Amino acid sequence: MxxxxxxxxxxxxxxxxxxxxxxxxxxxxxxxxxxxxxxxxxxxxxxxxNEISIYTTTKEGTVALEDVLKKIHAEFGNDLGVDSNSEGAELKSFLKSVLPEYDEDRVYVSDIKKLVKWYELILKYAADILTSTSEEEKK
Structure with a gap:
């Protein structure tokens, strides 16, 4: 998938x-x-x-959701240390650790909550997405 x-x-x-x-x-x-x-x-x-991205302060302006999900998986695996009910400051700190250049003015706490919920769902029901490489996906 x-x-x-x-x-x-x-x-x-x-x-x-x-x-x-x-x-x-x-x-x-x-x-x-x-x-x-x-x-x-x-x-x-x-x-x-695959059409969703997260705003950043870089020259490109965004990072693909897939890249962020894979980075979260590489750094945190099955235990994020936060969930979608965590405090706003905790969620912001979590995203900052994964994506230091995220645009704090354009990415809201509600967006980070969605990201955490989606990650948990993908981890549970479609974990192969988090471990696949782009070469595998092209096949």
């Missing part, structure tokens, strides 16, 4: 696996034990995870 196969829908918690296209949208399955299926249409704000 790759991040291109995972999506998030604005207003709905969690992550979804892209299953198949339909005439009016796409069939998604929740990335949890429930395996709830929904059809996302043009009315939903759907984002594929």
């Amino acid at each position: 790759t991040l291109a196969e995972l999506a998030t829908i604005s207003g709905k918690g969690g992550l979804f696996k892209v299953m198949a296209p339909t005439k009016s949208g796409v069939i998604l399955e929740s990335l949890d034990e429930a395996k709830t299926k929904i059809v996302a249409t043009a009315n939903h704000r759907l984002s594929l995870l």
Whole structure:
């Protein structure tokens, strides 16, 4: 599985696996034990995870979510030391340790909470994403 196969829908918690296209949208399955299926249409704000990036203060201006997730995995593995209910200062400190150049004015605590939740879901249900290399994904 790759991040291109995972999506998030604005207003709905969690992550979804892209299953198949339909005439009016796409069939998604929740990335949890429930395996709830929904059809996302043009009315939903759907984002594929491979299209998401985090604002930085570097010349490029952003870093791909995939790079950040892999860096978190390399540095913290299964124990982040924080969760999505941690204090804002703790979450900011966590992201600063992983991505020192993140833009503190444009990346909100709510964004970091989502990042932590998504990491935990991916670790539990699609851990191969965190360990794959770009060469593997091209195959």
